[in-house]
Amino acid sequence: MAPIKGILSLQRTALVRGSRENWGLSTRLFSTQAATFPSTPQAPPPPPPPEKTHFGGLKDEDRIFTNLYGLHDPFLKGAMKRGDWYRTKDLVLKGADWIVNEMKKSGLRGRGGAGFPSGLKWSFMPKASDGRPSYLVVNADESEPGTCKDREIMRHDPHKLLEGCLIAGVGMRARAAYIYIRGEYVNERKNLEKARREAYEAGLLGKNACGSGYDFDVHIHFGAGAYICGEETALLESLEGKQGKPRLKPPFPANAGLYGCPTTVTNVETVAVSPTILRRGPEWFAGFGRKNNSGTKLFCVSGHVNKPCTVEEEMSIPLKELIERHCGGVRGGWDNLLAVIPGGSSVPLLPKHICEDVLMDFDALKAVQSGLGTAAVIVMDKSTDVVDAIARLSYFYKHESCGQCTPCREGTGWLWMIMERMKVGNAKLEEIDMLQEVTKQIEGHTICALGDAAAWPVQGLSGTLDQSLKGGSGSGQIESYNRLLLLDFLFQAWLSLNLFQFPSNCFGGSLSRV
Numbered sequence: 001m002a003p004i005k006g007i008l009s010l011q012r013t014a015l016v017r018g019s020r021e022n023w024g025l026s027t028r029l030f031s032t033q034a035a036t037f038p039s040t041p042q043a044p045p046p047p048p049p050p051e052k053t054h055f056g057g058l059k060d061e062d063r064i065f066t067n068l069y070g071l072h073d074p075f076l077k078g079a080m081k082r083g084d085w086y087r088t089k090d091l092v093l094k095g096a097d098w099i100v101n102e103m104k105k106s107g108l109r110g111r112g113g114a115g116f117p118s119g120l121k122w123s124f125m126p127k128a129s130d131g132r133p134s135y136l137v138v139n140a141d142e143s144e145p146g147t148c149k150d151r152e153i154m155r156h157d158p159h160k161l162l163e164g165c166l167i168a169g170v171g172m173r174a175r176a177a178y179i180y181i182r183g184e185y186v187n188e189r190k191n192l193e194k195a196r197r198e199a200y201e202a203g204l205l206g207k208n209a210c211g212s213g214y215d216f217d218v219h220i221h222f223g224a225g226a227y228i229c230g231e232e233t234a235l236l237e238s239l240e241g242k243q244g245k246p247r248l249k250p251p252f253p254a255n256a257g258l259y260g261c262p263t264t265v266t267n268v269e270t271v272a273v274s275p276t277i278l279r280r281g282p283e284w285f286a287g288f289g290r291k292n293n294s295g296t297k298l299f300c301v302s303g304h305v306n307k308p309c310t311v312e313e314e315m316s317i318p319l320k321e322l323i324e325r326h327c328g329g330v331r332g333g334w335d336n337l338l339a340v341i342p343g344g345s346s347v348p349l350l351p352k353h354i355c356e357d358v359l360m361d362f363d364a365l366k367a368v369q370s371g372l373g374t375a376a377v378i379v380m381d382k383s384t385d386v387v388d389a390i391a392r393l394s395y396f397y398k399h400e401s402c403g404q405c406t407p408c409r410e411g412t413g414w415l416w417m418i419m420e421r422m423k424v425g426n427a428k429l430e431e432i433d434m435l436q437e438v439t440k441q442i443e444g445h446t447i448c449a450l451g452d453a454a455a456w457p458v459q460g461l462s463g464t465l466d467q468s469l470k471g472g473s474g475s476g477q478i479e480s481y482n483r484l485l486l487l488d489f490l491f492q493a494w495l496s497l498n499l500f501q502f503p504s505n506c507f508g509g510s511l512s513r514v
Contacts, residue, residue, distance in 0.1 A: 289315030343373025
């Protein structure tokens with residue numbers, strides 16, 4: 001009992017301090033002993049997959065548009081054999097949030113030219129209705145020179161577009177879609193209207209679409225051939241029965257679009273690929289192309305090639321491989337190549353030395369001061385008269401201007417008239433400065449981008465002429481010149497960050513006369 005009495009006679013603070021010391025000692029001993037035991041071996045993390053370095057050579061089983069050339073039945077029976085409308089009800093029942101999230105994962109970017117992420121664009125639509133209906137508008141007003149991909153979809157794979165309208169409409173919580181078709185596309189409209197009738201008769205569209213309980217209607221509207229109606233707000237104006245003139249933004253269509261209701265305007269190809277992406281999975285689609293440039297793409301190759309065609313290929317395919325693999329090469333051989341417009345008339349040309357290695361995707365073409373645009377590849381060989389070509393583009397934009405903005409309405413006409421005089425050799429030297437001044441009054445001073453598209457090619461040309469002719473003979477008239485010599489420096493103007501600064505000896509002191 002004596003030891004116990006001794007302990008009980010101690011003060012409380014001494015007891016607490018002793019117990020803490022003993023606890024710390026035992027903890028250190030336990031930690032030391034635990035450290036002596038071997039830890040369980042852990043498997044090393046798997047190595048990252050090798051980075052893909054070559055793109056192109058798309059396999060047939062990976063193609064989304066399997067009837068691009070019209071070799072099979074384009075209507076419902078043939079479409080269902082190719083996998084269209086397969087378990088569409090299941091996709092619809094998964095809901096809007098799932099559809100939008102899957103599209104975001106796929107990395108799909110808009111195929112109409114701007115390249116904006118499609119899933120993100122669809123997510124801008126309101127999730128809760130304020131009493132106004134929501135609409136999907138499909139921009140089938142394909143008017144960009146050299147572009148003919150949407151035409152092939154509507155003519156040979158119309159059900160792929162109609163099914164895509166339903167899927168995209170569900171993702172946007174829309175109850176109706178309007179397909180706005182270019183006025184000249186008569187046969188495409190007929191095929192699309194027949195496919196639409198088949199879909200309604202089969203219960204795939206309309207009330208209780210595909211048996212999902214979701215009501216969805218598709219309407220087809222015929223345009224009148226105006227290029228400006230390819231701009232989304234001008235398209236909405238035309239659809240409402242007004243003149244096709246672009247609106248000031250904001251408000252944006254997602255807030256106040258068709259008839260003042262929430263609206264998303266998107267391209268035919270963007271809508272048509274969405275059901276296949278959801279069936280095969282976003283990872284499958286994202287496996288094609290470089291990062292941020294995912295998927296497959298329809299390329300329209302025209303101009304001086306042996307076999308012009310529209311072909312579905314992997315994004316990021318080298319431009320040279322695209323031309324040689326699918327088009328039989330440049331007319332007269334690759335060495336006869338002068339330039340390529342990689343994405344329709346709204347993007348700058350690429351000279352031959354850039355075409356050797358450039359990849360066909362958004363980021364690669366942006367890096368060389370051009371753009372993918374609509375992927376309308378226009379090939380020009382050395383027989384091309386570049387001054388005549390620029391003059392023809394100037395006429396196109398002058399003719400297609402809606403006339404709403406004074407700088408565009410008046411300026412495009414002046415550009416065309418001066419370019420016509422240069423083409424035949426009747427222009428004066430001071431008109432080079434006038435060209436530059438007019439383009440600066442157009443660029444950035446219009447509601448839509450048509451004015452910018454009209455100004456940029458002429459800016460590059462006028463900057464080149466200014467340095468070359470004023471440093472040359474000083475003649476008061478601009479005669480016909482060596483177009484091939486001029487073109488190489490025209491490219492430098494387009495590809496330069498400052499379009500008007502060139503070395504003083506860039507033309508060797510003067511421009512060769514013919």
